[in-house]
Amino acid sequence: MTQAATPPASTPPEAIKVFAPTPALDSLAKSFEPAAIEAKWGDLWEQSGQYDPTLDAQKESFSVQLPPPNVTGTLHMGHAFNQTIMDSLTRYHRMLGHNTLWVPGTDHAGIATQIVVERKLQAEGKTRHDLGRKNFVAKVWEWKEESGATITRQMRRMGDSVSWKYEYFTMDSKMSKVVTSTFVQLYEQGLIYRGKRLVNWDPVLKSAVSDLEVENEDRDSFMWHIEYRFSDGPQLDADGNPMRGMHIATTRPETMLADGALAVHPEDPRYKHLIGQRVDLPMCDRSIPVIADDFVDREFGSGCVKITGAHDFNDYAVSLRHDLPLITIFTLDAKINENGPAAYQGLDRYDCRKALLVDLEKGGFLQKAVPHKNTVPVCARTGAVVEPMLTDQWFVAMSKVSESDPTGKSIAQKARDAVSDGEVSFVPEQWVNTYNQWMNNIQDWCISRQLWWGHQIPAWYDEDGKVYVAANEEDAQKQAPGKTLRRDEDVLDTWYSSSLVPFSSLGWPEKTKELDLFLPSSVLVTGYDIIFFWVARMIMMTKHFTGKVPFKHVYIHGLVKDSQGKKMSKSEGNVLDPVDLIDGIELTPLLEKRSQGLRKPETAPQVRKTTEKEFPAGIPAYGADALRFTFASLASLGRSINFDSKRCEGYRNFCNKLWNATRFVLMNCEGQDCGLAQHTKAQCAPGAEFHNYLSFSQADRWISSTMQRVEADIAKGFADYRLDNVASSIYQFVWDEFCDWYLEIAKVQIQTGTDAQKRATRRTLIRTLEGILRMAHPLIPFITEELWQKVAPVAGMQKGPLIGQAAYPQSQSEKIDLQAEAHVVKLKTLVDACRNLRGEMNVSPATRLPLFVVGDSDFMNTIAPVLKSLAKLSEVKLFDDQAAWAAAAQSAPVAMVGEARVCLHMEVDVVAEKARLGKEATRLEGELIKVNAKLANEAFVAKVPPAVLAQEHKRLADFSATLEKIKEQLLRL
Incomplete structure (x- = not known):
């Protein structure tokens, strides 16, 4: 293998292009400030059109439906967590080059919205009955236009790359047409009927309510x-x-x-x-x-x-x-x-x-x-x-088979078969049991609500009470010529219209490209609490009307709870607002303004009991990327996610680390020859062979090889819907391998290497960093976009003006270099050994000592400059003879690293050191006598709490281990 054969990043060769040097470092702020970056990129991304899906039948397709949040709602932690997962998947597949569609929408939320508007009327001394149905509905639409887009604005703050051109509202004309059409079809098939049945009844709303809207209180x-x-x-x-x-x-x-x-x-x-x-x-x-x-x-x-x-x-x-x-x-x-x-x-x-x-x-x-x-x-x-109340309601028959249905199956049976046959799979798989339990005990679905806001049921009655179901009044009148008709005043359950979303949002019943490419969608990301209310009903309705399933996979994530595992609720006072975590809150000035009446409570961010306790001076501004990375790291397959804001601080530090690493790389690569050009022999030094223009070290090859493994792990993480594994792989590679090890090695190589080695190091630095930014972009889009714009030209990248339009790094197994990996593992082991020896000798990190080595001289000669830097050594002295090495080492602590024996040499006053160690040994022996006496006292052991007893056992173990080490040092002296 020639030294130039393995580029240290995974960018395809055709993407390499020479760019003129740009002042990237000068334009990059000295510190990471998320607010300015987020304000800059959000609008630009949306305006670029990159969120719009391609509609190429030759490509793979990825699509996901946003569980439509209530139009009355604001972004809560559950929304933010759920949407971070969806956005990461969407950005990933878009960068893979797939037709990618994330369908957004909001739900008209019949009950919640009607309550909001009625309360506004109450403040004016009015009721909906004072306005009448027509004017009240107009009032709701007016409120929706003014206040209904709050949650979509907050989604943009999170960096959600939604296909906004496909945004729907479940009450808009397109969606309403499908609602009416499906109702009429189900009625004509004998699958919708009206009857007197027992339902959950809210005596304040004077309406039936679904089980999901009922909470049990002790x-x-x-x-x-x-x-x-x-x-x-x-x-x-x-x-x-x-x-x-x-x-x-x-x-x-x-x-x-x-x-x-x-x-x-x-x-x-x-x-x-x-x-x-x-x-x-x-x-x-x-x-x-x-x-x-x-x-x-x-x-x-x-x-x-x-x-x-x-x-x-x-x-x-x-x-x-x-x-x-x-x-x-x-x-x-x-x-x-x-x-x-x-x-x-x-x-x-x-x-x-x-x-x-x-x-x-x-x-x-x-x-x-x-x-x-x-x-x-x-x-x-x-x-x-x-109250359970016996009232006249409209129902969908779940277990009845329509005579006109060629499958001979009920709506519920089709949905059961879709899962049992593997058309729809659950992740984690055990949620199939919950689904089947509900589906096997299913009751007819009450779809009517006694409200004014919603899809009014398309049914009319004559004077005798006979019902006529039709798409509009004109068609109903044709069924009852000469009769006076009265329309049913009930509206449809919100869950009815949302159950149609998988196909109604893609243009059904028209035959659209979107239906061909994106139904079924790839995955539904949702919580376990609506498996029956929404997931099952989407499967039932989509399968019945289109013959297809609505989605291939259902990824069920846990419920976001507070750091103590308690459900977030206003009554508990532990609710956190995701936007507060992004922007931060100056809590004390806010409280002062409130006490002085300068800020209206309804417009101020809610001050919560736990917020004041956890953040006495307010919430720090973590930024969207740190919050997203935190959510991704928590996206395991458990039933609950305990959210600790301290993790946001850790991922904010990660963003800082990545920012500073980029500044270092640009400082060393911008305006320099990074070995990215199409070289000719004329460019090489006189007499040099062409392939020696770039001389990659084992460390260069190691970081490239490691990146291939990380890229494979990330691909598996995305495929398995394990964003926690994706986040962990990125974090460990960037922080532990690239920043803590390779950057430190690269410093030495740039300072001490030949021209060919320096070029190879720069190439490795810039291309690895560029790949890291693309790799991390789905999880932390804002900072990666900002940095990539500076790094990409220096790295010779050609594809796409935005990082989201660049190719996602793909693992190339042929670039895994086992020899280079073994080399660096050995180097790390040696550095760690030196650091351990330094600790044993209580030597300050600022003090540089010589390292005496015997054995494995070829390896030691190769890594000596790097070892000096990483282990803080004054020199690396090699000995050919074991006896000469032992004489020079004298009483110093020794470590075995492979075939080599090493020691740090330090002039020691043997008499004084023996006296110091002897004194410390005596002290430790005294402590051991005290601890052993306590543990031998049966009354003490029986009386103290288990935690105290465990602490005493730990002290015994610690004192014993330390004493043993001191005795070893005394023996050497």
């Missing part, structure tokens, strides 16, 4: 024990003793007014003989039966439960099995309706509870009230306790 309450007396008088229990009635326990006594039965387990010996009896419903003028059902847990409580089919999901199923009456006791705002006793009608549910408990106690029905920690379902949007 609250202190009571379990009330109530007696239901037999209608025909006392009965005998299983032992022949008289019993007046059946006993139940409930946390919601007001719902007993709607009871349809009492239930016991059919095999419960206490109650088998009472099945079929009737009991009087307390405070109500009716009786209900005692029924048997396997649903009842006979070991829990009294083994008898009340069945309230219209107000409990489990009871609803029991009621259907036994044909029990479904009695609704609440109005839509959770007050007692006409089905309740007259004394309670019109009362709020909780006022009714109080009054009912008083009456039950007076009547002798209330046996006792036991304190109980109750799990209460609460709407996350309004804070109202959710």
